[in-house]
Amino acid sequence: MDNYEALVHRVFGGKQPDVKDPRVLAWLIRRNGLEMSHLSRGSHIGSVFSVAEIIAVLYTRILRVDPKNPAWPDRDRLILSKGHAGSAVYAALAETGFFPVEQLKTHYANGSILSGHVSHKGVPGVEVSTGSLGHGLGIGAGMALGARMDGAPWRTYVVMGDGECDEGSVWESALQAAQYGLDRLTAIVDYNHMQSLTTVEKTLKLEPFEDKWRDFGWTVQSVNGHDPYALEAALKKAQAAEGTGKPQMILAHTVKGKGVSFMENNILWHYRTPQGEEYEAALKELEAQRP
Amino acid sequence: MRDAFVKILLEEMAGNDRIVLITGDLGFGVLRPVWERFPKQIMNAGIAEQGMVSMAAGLAATGRTVLVYSIGNFPSLRPLEQIRNDCAYHGADVKIVCVGGGFVYGSLGMSHHATEDLSILRALPGVRCFAPGDPAEAELVTREAIRTRGTCYLRLGRGNEPQVHESVPAGWKAPDSLTLRQGKDVALLSTGGILTQTTDAARRLAEKGISAEVVSFPCLKPLDEKKVRELLNRFRCIVTVEENTIVGGFGSAVCEIAAETGSGCRVKRIGLQDTYSTVVGSQQYLREIYGMDGAAVAEKAEGLIHEQGTDAG
Numbered sequence: 334m335d336n337y338e339a340l341v342h343r344v345f346g347g348k349q350p351d352v353k354d355p356r357v358l359a360w361l362i363r364r365n366g367l368e369m370s371h372l373s374r375g376s377h378i379g380s381v382f383s384v385a386e387i388i389a390v391l392y393t394r395i396l397r398v399d400p401k402n403p404a405w406p407d408r409d410r411l412i413l414s415k416g417h418a419g420s421a422v423y424a425a426l427a428e429t430g431f432f433p434v435e436q437l438k439t440h441y442a443n444g445s446i447l448s449g450h451v452s453h454k455g456v457p458g459v460e461v462s463t464g465s466l467g468h469g470l471g472i473g474a475g476m477a478l479g480a481r482m483d484g485a486p487w488r489t490y491v492v493m494g495d496g497e498c499d500e501g502s503v504w505e506s507a508l509q510a511a512q513y514g515l516d517r518l519t520a521i522v523d524y525n526h527m528q529s530l531t532t533v534e535k536t537l538k539l540e541p542f543e544d545k546w547r548d549f550g551w552t553v554q555s556v557n558g559h560d561p562y563a564l565e566a567a568l569k570k571a572q573a574a575e576g577t578g579k580p581q582m583i584l585a586h587t588v589k590g591k592g593v594s595f596m597e598n599n600i601l602w603h604y605r606t607p608q609g610e611e612y613e614a615a616l617k618e619l620e621a622q623r624p
Numbered sequence: 625m626r627d628a629f630v631k632i633l634l635e636e637m638a639g640n641d642r643i644v645l646i647t648g649d650l651g652f653g654v655l656r657p658v659w660e661r662f663p664k665q666i667m668n669a670g671i672a673e674q675g676m677v678s679m680a681a682g683l684a685a686t687g688r689t690v691l692v693y694s695i696g697n698f699p700s701l702r703p704l705e706q707i708r709n710d711c712a713y714h715g716a717d718v719k720i721v722c723v724g725g726g727f728v729y730g731s732l733g734m735s736h737h738a739t740e741d742l743s744i745l746r747a748l749p750g751v752r753c754f755a756p757g758d759p760a761e762a763e764l765v766t767r768e769a770i771r772t773r774g775t776c777y778l779r780l781g782r783g784n785e786p787q788v789h790e791s792v793p794a795g796w797k798a799p800d801s802l803t804l805r806q807g808k809d810v811a812l813l814s815t816g817g818i819l820t821q822t823t824d825a826a827r828r829l830a831e832k833g834i835s836a837e838v839v840s841f842p843c844l845k846p847l848d849e850k851k852v853r854e855l856l857n858r859f860r861c862i863v864t865v866e867e868n869t870i871v872g873g874f875g876s877a878v879c880e881i882a883a884e885t886g887s888g889c890r891v892k893r894i895g896l897q898d899t900y901s902t903v904v905g906s907q908q909y910l911r912e913i914y915g916m917d918g919a920a921v922a923e924k925a926e927g928l929i930h931e932q933g934t935d936a937g
Binding site for chain 2: 467468472475476483501
């Protein structure tokens, strides 16, 4: 493909999309996610679509990061613990200027640094490589602890999956973050109620999920994970929790595959890659939704 | 070795407040001086080793040298993937410290026998592995581990081991091996706390008129390959000794070089023979049962010499 960027931006009619608008960035995450999954025949598009607003709001409204200086010492840290939705973060980084949008077409390809699960090696803006679930919250806790020891101004954010919370290590880290009173650590669970084989409820029940986190010593908010304003308000409220001595959890209620009707709440799209008529139909739906 | 480790740790912490130790709820008496002198540089992560190692990686990402402390397999095998993904892949400055390598906790049972850790940790790219042979070597490798950036594994013995070296060897640098005794008939290569048995074997062989060279390798990875090649050239018989499975550990590392060198030297690996212990007992008792005490090492070395048909006199 010669001009990937022109293709994914074509509905903007030659104008630069306003990537400071969380709705626009969420749309671009989905549009790039569709194209990357289509080109690479890669999986996890459903997860990328469910986490789109969460990532978009973080990059447009919350994270203090500088695409011109990705290693800025005082930057906020974001860890995508559900690394399989890595193309959402790659898309957000590329669209906000960390690296060329054109590079996204190499996702999954031979010799590419854009691995299926998010990787920090050679990718500006990615703090930590993940892919095996249940690692990110612990790393985030360590970062938040180090920042507090230094009196540093930056915050730590960890985006997790709901299925990921099957991992025992998540709950080890939940206890540790609460024990150390890491109130500048915020975790967001992309609560789409679906995991690899079936629903969360039919696999390992997480409900009462809010109570679990609260009982583990966290402050919990539940929000609509596709509403940018609700997400922003919850994240700002979490920032204001400094001094409470409690780590902050946001349970973001989402829909797996959100944005393409035939992908929504369909477990098939955890793995399936959009090709042929399905790709065309998904593209049509997405382009019709352009904010 | 525990005390040598703590001694060096305290010295290093005194000059550097970026050094932090996280314990997995162990080291009650051993770590007390650290709690007393540097309370801001030590913390207890609870009995949650996976979270502990991930947290160490995150803490290291804020520009700290982080030591993770526990016993037996708890800091290594339990959070193995966290060591691989979160520490080694990110080049995190995290030191995994195991007290109780091999059969130190012999009476506590198989769960507490760290007998595959060297093989497994050695296989991880980016993880240096240290197994000191006595308190003097423990001092050397602890300082080396703390001062050199990156992820490493430090396998210590217990407390109150005899010192094998007369004093702490001067001028040591990683990954140097340390020759304790010169010989001409057989070379006994040793890693970790079983060094006492290796030197005991050399004495027993000497009584029979067999001259054994004893070389300790406190650094398993990277290995002092130059020394191994030199020994392969100089001897027709080499015996490796480790309180660890013979699969994939120190003996295997020596054999890898031997096979590629093609020197004609034969290598006999002494260690746990691809099994778990099913009886309990003191460390020395289990060494005897599983054929890695001084007498067994001497006997196997002698057997190898006869098989090779060298002049043992």
